[in-house]
Amino acid sequence: MNTRASTALGADLSAPVLLKEGTRLLEPNVYRTHVNGQPAVVKDYSRYRRTLLAPIARLMVRHEARMLEQLKGWRHAPALLGTLGGLALGMEFIPGETLSTSALVGQEVFNDLQAALDKLHSAGITHNDLHGTNVVVSAGVPVLIDFTSAWRFPRWLRENPISRQLRRSDNANLLKMQQRLTGVAPSAEQAALTAEPGWVRGIRTGWKRFYRRMKGEAA
Ligand SMILES: Nc1ncnc2c1ncn2[C@@H]1O[C@H](COP(=O)(O)OP(=O)(O)O)[C@@H](O)[C@H]1O
Ligand SMILES: [Mg+2]
Incomplete structure:
Protein backbone atom coordinates (compact mmCIF):
# COMPACT_ATOMS: atom_id res chain seq x y z
CA MET A 1 0.00 0.00 0.00
CA ASN A 2 1.22 3.47 -0.81
CA THR A 3 1.55 5.28 2.50
CA ARG A 4 2.68 8.71 1.38
CA ALA A 5 0.98 11.53 3.27
CA SER A 6 -0.25 12.97 0.01
CA THR A 7 -2.02 9.73 -0.89
CA ALA A 8 -5.70 10.32 -1.45
CA LEU A 9 -7.77 7.47 -0.05
CA GLY A 10 -10.30 5.83 -2.30
CA ALA A 11 -13.95 6.39 -1.44
CA ASP A 12 -14.30 2.74 -0.46
CA LEU A 13 -15.26 3.54 3.12
CA SER A 14 -17.83 1.12 4.44
CA ALA A 15 -20.22 1.41 7.41
CA PRO A 16 -18.30 3.79 9.64
CA VAL A 17 -18.75 3.30 13.40
CA LEU A 18 -18.19 6.38 15.55
CA LEU A 19 -15.38 5.75 18.06
CA LYS A 20 -15.18 9.29 19.42
CA GLU A 21 -17.18 12.39 18.67
CA GLY A 22 -15.22 15.60 18.38
CA THR A 23 -16.87 18.03 20.77
CA ARG A 24 -14.11 20.45 21.65
CA LEU A 25 -12.56 22.96 19.31
CA LEU A 26 -10.62 21.29 16.47
CA GLU A 27 -11.28 17.79 17.75
CA PRO A 28 -12.01 15.33 14.94
CA ASN A 29 -14.79 12.78 14.76
CA VAL A 30 -13.01 9.43 14.87
CA TYR A 31 -14.57 6.50 12.99
CA ARG A 32 -13.78 2.86 12.66
CA THR A 33 -14.36 1.72 9.12
CA HIS A 34 -12.81 -0.25 6.28
CA VAL A 35 -10.60 1.21 3.62
CA ASN A 36 -10.17 -1.03 0.60
CA GLY A 37 -11.28 -3.99 2.72
CA GLN A 38 -8.80 -3.31 5.54
CA PRO A 39 -9.98 -2.30 9.05
CA ALA A 40 -9.14 1.37 9.39
CA VAL A 41 -9.62 4.43 11.53
CA VAL A 42 -10.55 7.76 9.99
CA LYS A 43 -9.99 11.03 11.84
CA ASP A 44 -12.42 13.41 10.25
CA TYR A 45 -12.35 17.20 10.53
CA SER A 46 -14.78 17.78 7.66
CA ARG A 47 -17.23 19.66 9.88
CA TYR A 48 -14.76 22.55 9.55
CA ARG A 49 -15.09 22.63 5.77
CA ARG A 50 -15.93 26.14 4.60
CA THR A 51 -15.17 27.62 8.01
CA LEU A 52 -12.36 29.91 9.09
CA LEU A 53 -10.74 26.98 10.91
CA ALA A 54 -10.52 24.78 7.79
CA PRO A 55 -6.88 25.74 7.05
CA ILE A 56 -5.85 24.83 10.61
CA ALA A 57 -7.72 21.51 10.42
CA ARG A 58 -5.95 20.78 7.11
CA LEU A 59 -2.60 21.54 8.72
CA MET A 60 -3.43 19.18 11.58
CA VAL A 61 -4.31 16.38 9.15
CA ARG A 62 -1.14 16.99 7.14
CA HIS A 63 0.97 17.15 10.28
CA GLU A 64 -0.32 13.87 11.74
CA ALA A 65 0.00 12.19 8.34
CA ARG A 66 3.60 13.34 8.08
CA MET A 67 4.39 12.05 11.56
CA LEU A 68 2.88 8.63 10.79
CA GLU A 69 4.70 8.55 7.48
CA GLN A 70 7.99 9.05 9.30
CA LEU A 71 7.15 6.13 11.59
CA LYS A 72 6.26 3.83 8.71
CA GLY A 73 7.05 0.19 9.48
CA TRP A 74 7.37 0.77 13.24
CA ARG A 75 5.31 -1.70 15.27
CA HIS A 76 4.48 0.89 17.93
CA ALA A 77 2.51 3.24 15.64
CA PRO A 78 -0.36 2.62 13.18
CA ALA A 79 0.40 2.62 9.48
CA LEU A 80 -0.80 5.66 7.56
CA LEU A 81 -3.30 4.80 4.84
CA GLY A 82 -3.61 8.29 3.43
CA THR A 83 -5.62 11.49 3.52
CA LEU A 84 -9.14 12.14 2.31
CA GLY A 85 -9.93 15.49 0.73
CA GLY A 86 -7.44 17.25 3.03
CA LEU A 87 -9.74 17.20 6.07
CA ALA A 88 -9.56 13.52 7.03
CA LEU A 89 -6.81 11.05 7.74
CA GLY A 90 -6.97 7.27 7.39
CA MET A 91 -4.78 4.87 9.32
CA GLU A 92 -4.53 1.22 10.23
CA PHE A 93 -7.03 0.12 12.90
CA ILE A 94 -5.19 -1.29 15.94
CA PRO A 95 -7.34 -3.94 17.63
CA GLY A 96 -7.14 -3.96 21.42
CA TRP A 199 11.19 27.66 34.64
CA VAL A 200 8.60 25.10 33.48
CA ARG A 201 6.72 25.30 36.79
CA GLY A 202 6.72 29.08 36.49
CA ILE A 203 5.26 29.00 32.97
CA ARG A 204 2.68 26.42 33.98
CA THR A 205 1.51 28.39 37.03
CA GLY A 206 1.40 31.62 35.04
CA TRP A 207 -0.57 29.98 32.25
CA LYS A 208 -3.09 28.47 34.72
CA ARG A 209 -3.62 31.84 36.38
CA PHE A 210 -4.10 33.54 33.01
CA TYR A 211 -6.50 30.81 31.86
CA ARG A 212 -8.57 31.01 35.07
CA ARG A 213 -8.78 34.78 34.79
CA MET A 214 -9.87 34.55 31.14
CA LYS A 215 -12.49 31.95 32.05
CA GLY A 216 -13.68 34.10 34.94
CA GLU A 217 -14.02 37.09 32.63
CA ALA A 218 -15.81 35.08 29.97
CA ALA A 219 -18.34 33.66 32.50
N1 LIG B 1 -5.47 3.53 14.86
C1 LIG B 1 -6.37 3.30 15.83
N2 LIG B 1 -6.70 2.04 16.17
C2 LIG B 1 -7.61 1.80 17.14
N3 LIG B 1 -8.28 2.76 17.81
C3 LIG B 1 -8.00 4.04 17.52
C4 LIG B 1 -7.04 4.38 16.53
N4 LIG B 1 -6.97 5.71 16.43
C5 LIG B 1 -7.84 6.19 17.32
N5 LIG B 1 -8.47 5.20 17.99
C6 LIG B 1 -9.49 5.34 19.05
O1 LIG B 1 -10.13 6.59 18.89
C7 LIG B 1 -9.87 7.44 20.01
C8 LIG B 1 -9.66 8.87 19.54
O2 LIG B 1 -8.59 8.94 18.61
P1 LIG B 1 -7.42 10.00 18.77
O3 LIG B 1 -6.49 9.84 17.64
O4 LIG B 1 -6.84 9.88 20.14
O5 LIG B 1 -8.23 11.36 18.61
P2 LIG B 1 -8.21 12.72 19.45
O6 LIG B 1 -7.18 13.56 18.77
O7 LIG B 1 -9.58 13.27 19.31
O8 LIG B 1 -7.86 12.38 20.88
C9 LIG B 1 -8.65 6.83 20.70
O9 LIG B 1 -8.61 7.14 22.07
C10 LIG B 1 -8.84 5.34 20.44
O10 LIG B 1 -9.78 4.82 21.36
MG1 LIG C 1 -6.41 11.16 21.68
Whole structure:
Protein backbone atom coordinates (compact mmCIF):
# COMPACT_ATOMS: atom_id res chain seq x y z
CA MET A 1 0.00 0.00 0.00
CA ASN A 2 1.22 3.47 -0.81
CA THR A 3 1.55 5.28 2.50
CA ARG A 4 2.68 8.71 1.38
CA ALA A 5 0.98 11.53 3.27
CA SER A 6 -0.25 12.97 0.01
CA THR A 7 -2.02 9.73 -0.89
CA ALA A 8 -5.70 10.32 -1.45
CA LEU A 9 -7.77 7.47 -0.05
CA GLY A 10 -10.30 5.83 -2.30
CA ALA A 11 -13.95 6.39 -1.44
CA ASP A 12 -14.30 2.74 -0.46
CA LEU A 13 -15.26 3.54 3.12
CA SER A 14 -17.83 1.12 4.44
CA ALA A 15 -20.22 1.41 7.41
CA PRO A 16 -18.30 3.79 9.64
CA VAL A 17 -18.75 3.30 13.40
CA LEU A 18 -18.19 6.38 15.55
CA LEU A 19 -15.38 5.75 18.06
CA LYS A 20 -15.18 9.29 19.42
CA GLU A 21 -17.18 12.39 18.67
CA GLY A 22 -15.22 15.60 18.38
CA THR A 23 -16.87 18.03 20.77
CA ARG A 24 -14.11 20.45 21.65
CA LEU A 25 -12.56 22.96 19.31
CA LEU A 26 -10.62 21.29 16.47
CA GLU A 27 -11.28 17.79 17.75
CA PRO A 28 -12.01 15.33 14.94
CA ASN A 29 -14.79 12.78 14.76
CA VAL A 30 -13.01 9.43 14.87
CA TYR A 31 -14.57 6.50 12.99
CA ARG A 32 -13.78 2.86 12.66
CA THR A 33 -14.36 1.72 9.12
CA HIS A 34 -12.81 -0.25 6.28
CA VAL A 35 -10.60 1.21 3.62
CA ASN A 36 -10.17 -1.03 0.60
CA GLY A 37 -11.28 -3.99 2.72
CA GLN A 38 -8.80 -3.31 5.54
CA PRO A 39 -9.98 -2.30 9.05
CA ALA A 40 -9.14 1.37 9.39
CA VAL A 41 -9.62 4.43 11.53
CA VAL A 42 -10.55 7.76 9.99
CA LYS A 43 -9.99 11.03 11.84
CA ASP A 44 -12.42 13.41 10.25
CA TYR A 45 -12.35 17.20 10.53
CA SER A 46 -14.78 17.78 7.66
CA ARG A 47 -17.23 19.66 9.88
CA TYR A 48 -14.76 22.55 9.55
CA ARG A 49 -15.09 22.63 5.77
CA ARG A 50 -15.93 26.14 4.60
CA THR A 51 -15.17 27.62 8.01
CA LEU A 52 -12.36 29.91 9.09
CA LEU A 53 -10.74 26.98 10.91
CA ALA A 54 -10.52 24.78 7.79
CA PRO A 55 -6.88 25.74 7.05
CA ILE A 56 -5.85 24.83 10.61
CA ALA A 57 -7.72 21.51 10.42
CA ARG A 58 -5.95 20.78 7.11
CA LEU A 59 -2.60 21.54 8.72
CA MET A 60 -3.43 19.18 11.58
CA VAL A 61 -4.31 16.38 9.15
CA ARG A 62 -1.14 16.99 7.14
CA HIS A 63 0.97 17.15 10.28
CA GLU A 64 -0.32 13.87 11.74
CA ALA A 65 0.00 12.19 8.34
CA ARG A 66 3.60 13.34 8.08
CA MET A 67 4.39 12.05 11.56
CA LEU A 68 2.88 8.63 10.79
CA GLU A 69 4.70 8.55 7.48
CA GLN A 70 7.99 9.05 9.30
CA LEU A 71 7.15 6.13 11.59
CA LYS A 72 6.26 3.83 8.71
CA GLY A 73 7.05 0.19 9.48
CA TRP A 74 7.37 0.77 13.24
CA ARG A 75 5.31 -1.70 15.27
CA HIS A 76 4.48 0.89 17.93
CA ALA A 77 2.51 3.24 15.64
CA PRO A 78 -0.36 2.62 13.18
CA ALA A 79 0.40 2.62 9.48
CA LEU A 80 -0.80 5.66 7.56
CA LEU A 81 -3.30 4.80 4.84
CA GLY A 82 -3.61 8.29 3.43
CA THR A 83 -5.62 11.49 3.52
CA LEU A 84 -9.14 12.14 2.31
CA GLY A 85 -9.93 15.49 0.73
CA GLY A 86 -7.44 17.25 3.03
CA LEU A 87 -9.74 17.20 6.07
CA ALA A 88 -9.56 13.52 7.03
CA LEU A 89 -6.81 11.05 7.74
CA GLY A 90 -6.97 7.27 7.39
CA MET A 91 -4.78 4.87 9.32
CA GLU A 92 -4.53 1.22 10.23
CA PHE A 93 -7.03 0.12 12.90
CA ILE A 94 -5.19 -1.29 15.94
CA PRO A 95 -7.34 -3.94 17.63
CA GLY A 96 -7.14 -3.96 21.42
CA GLU A 97 -7.90 -1.79 24.39
CA THR A 98 -6.53 1.60 25.29
CA LEU A 99 -4.57 1.92 28.53
CA SER A 100 -7.40 4.05 29.91
CA THR A 101 -9.90 1.19 29.61
CA SER A 102 -7.64 -1.78 30.41
CA ALA A 103 -8.00 -2.97 33.98
CA LEU A 104 -4.98 -5.25 34.03
CA VAL A 105 -1.73 -4.28 32.40
CA GLY A 106 1.52 -6.00 33.29
CA GLN A 107 4.85 -4.37 33.92
CA GLU A 108 6.19 -5.87 30.62
CA VAL A 109 3.81 -3.64 28.66
CA PHE A 110 5.28 -0.61 30.40
CA ASN A 111 8.83 -1.83 29.84
CA ASP A 112 7.99 -2.15 26.14
CA LEU A 113 6.32 1.24 26.14
CA GLN A 114 9.38 2.85 27.76
CA ALA A 115 11.65 1.23 25.15
CA ALA A 116 9.31 2.46 22.38
CA LEU A 117 9.28 5.98 23.81
CA ASP A 118 13.09 6.00 24.08
CA LYS A 119 13.28 4.97 20.43
CA LEU A 120 10.84 7.71 19.41
CA HIS A 121 12.85 10.28 21.35
CA SER A 122 16.11 9.10 19.83
CA ALA A 123 14.58 9.77 16.41
CA GLY A 124 14.03 13.36 17.60
CA ILE A 125 10.26 12.94 17.97
CA THR A 126 8.23 13.78 21.08
CA HIS A 127 4.62 12.57 21.37
CA ASN A 128 3.39 15.41 23.61
CA ASP A 129 0.01 13.88 24.47
CA LEU A 130 0.89 10.63 26.17
CA HIS A 131 -2.24 9.55 28.04
CA GLY A 132 -4.17 6.34 28.54
CA THR A 133 -6.51 7.04 25.62
CA ASN A 134 -3.56 7.43 23.25
CA VAL A 135 -1.98 4.01 23.81
CA VAL A 136 -3.64 0.86 22.49
CA VAL A 137 -2.40 -2.47 23.81
CA SER A 138 -2.72 -4.92 20.97
CA ALA A 139 -1.90 -8.57 21.72
CA GLY A 140 0.39 -7.35 24.51
CA VAL A 141 2.18 -4.77 22.33
CA PRO A 142 1.72 -1.10 23.25
CA VAL A 143 0.94 1.01 20.16
CA LEU A 144 1.08 4.80 20.32
CA ILE A 145 -1.74 6.62 18.55
CA ASP A 146 -2.79 10.25 18.16
CA PHE A 147 0.28 12.00 16.80
CA THR A 148 -1.62 15.31 16.39
CA SER A 149 0.61 17.06 18.94
CA ALA A 150 3.80 15.17 18.15
CA TRP A 151 6.85 17.12 17.00
CA ARG A 152 10.05 16.20 15.26
CA PHE A 153 13.07 18.29 16.13
CA PRO A 154 15.93 18.59 13.65
CA ARG A 155 19.13 17.06 14.91
CA TRP A 156 20.72 20.39 15.83
CA LEU A 157 17.76 21.34 18.07
CA ARG A 158 17.43 18.08 19.95
CA GLU A 159 19.35 19.18 23.03
CA ASN A 160 17.64 22.54 23.42
CA PRO A 161 15.65 23.12 26.67
CA ILE A 162 12.23 22.85 25.02
CA SER A 163 12.98 19.58 23.29
CA ARG A 164 14.40 18.17 26.55
CA GLN A 165 11.37 19.35 28.50
CA LEU A 166 8.97 17.69 26.03
CA ARG A 167 10.87 14.40 26.35
CA ARG A 168 10.82 14.75 30.13
CA SER A 169 7.09 15.40 30.07
CA ASP A 170 6.45 12.31 27.84
CA ASN A 171 8.43 10.24 30.35
CA ALA A 172 6.56 11.72 33.33
CA ASN A 173 3.21 10.88 31.68
CA LEU A 174 4.36 7.31 31.08
CA LEU A 175 5.38 6.92 34.73
CA LYS A 176 2.00 8.31 35.86
CA MET A 177 0.15 5.73 33.74
CA GLN A 178 2.44 3.01 35.02
CA GLN A 179 1.80 3.94 38.64
CA ARG A 180 -1.97 4.08 38.07
CA LEU A 181 -2.14 0.70 36.35
CA THR A 182 0.54 -1.39 38.02
CA GLY A 183 0.91 0.39 41.36
CA VAL A 184 4.66 0.70 40.72
CA ALA A 185 5.85 4.13 41.83
CA PRO A 186 8.74 5.80 39.97
CA SER A 187 12.17 5.11 41.44
CA ALA A 188 13.99 8.03 43.08
CA GLU A 189 16.16 8.28 39.97
CA GLN A 190 13.15 8.35 37.62
CA ALA A 191 11.42 10.94 39.79
CA ALA A 192 14.52 13.14 39.69
CA LEU A 193 14.86 12.76 35.91
CA THR A 194 11.23 13.71 35.26
CA ALA A 195 10.94 16.51 37.85
CA GLU A 196 9.94 19.82 36.27
CA PRO A 197 12.61 22.49 36.30
CA GLY A 198 11.67 25.81 37.95
CA TRP A 199 11.19 27.66 34.64
CA VAL A 200 8.60 25.10 33.48
CA ARG A 201 6.72 25.30 36.79
CA GLY A 202 6.72 29.08 36.49
CA ILE A 203 5.26 29.00 32.97
CA ARG A 204 2.68 26.42 33.98
CA THR A 205 1.51 28.39 37.03
CA GLY A 206 1.40 31.62 35.04
CA TRP A 207 -0.57 29.98 32.25
CA LYS A 208 -3.09 28.47 34.72
CA ARG A 209 -3.62 31.84 36.38
CA PHE A 210 -4.10 33.54 33.01
CA TYR A 211 -6.50 30.81 31.86
CA ARG A 212 -8.57 31.01 35.07
CA ARG A 213 -8.78 34.78 34.79
CA MET A 214 -9.87 34.55 31.14
CA LYS A 215 -12.49 31.95 32.05
CA GLY A 216 -13.68 34.10 34.94
CA GLU A 217 -14.02 37.09 32.63
CA ALA A 218 -15.81 35.08 29.97
CA ALA A 219 -18.34 33.66 32.50
N1 LIG B 1 -5.47 3.53 14.86
C1 LIG B 1 -6.37 3.30 15.83
N2 LIG B 1 -6.70 2.04 16.17
C2 LIG B 1 -7.61 1.80 17.14
N3 LIG B 1 -8.28 2.76 17.81
C3 LIG B 1 -8.00 4.04 17.52
C4 LIG B 1 -7.04 4.38 16.53
N4 LIG B 1 -6.97 5.71 16.43
C5 LIG B 1 -7.84 6.19 17.32
N5 LIG B 1 -8.47 5.20 17.99
C6 LIG B 1 -9.49 5.34 19.05
O1 LIG B 1 -10.13 6.59 18.89
C7 LIG B 1 -9.87 7.44 20.01
C8 LIG B 1 -9.66 8.87 19.54
O2 LIG B 1 -8.59 8.94 18.61
P1 LIG B 1 -7.42 10.00 18.77
O3 LIG B 1 -6.49 9.84 17.64
O4 LIG B 1 -6.84 9.88 20.14
O5 LIG B 1 -8.23 11.36 18.61
P2 LIG B 1 -8.21 12.72 19.45
O6 LIG B 1 -7.18 13.56 18.77
O7 LIG B 1 -9.58 13.27 19.31
O8 LIG B 1 -7.86 12.38 20.88
C9 LIG B 1 -8.65 6.83 20.70
O9 LIG B 1 -8.61 7.14 22.07
C10 LIG B 1 -8.84 5.34 20.44
O10 LIG B 1 -9.78 4.82 21.36
MG1 LIG C 1 -6.41 11.16 21.68
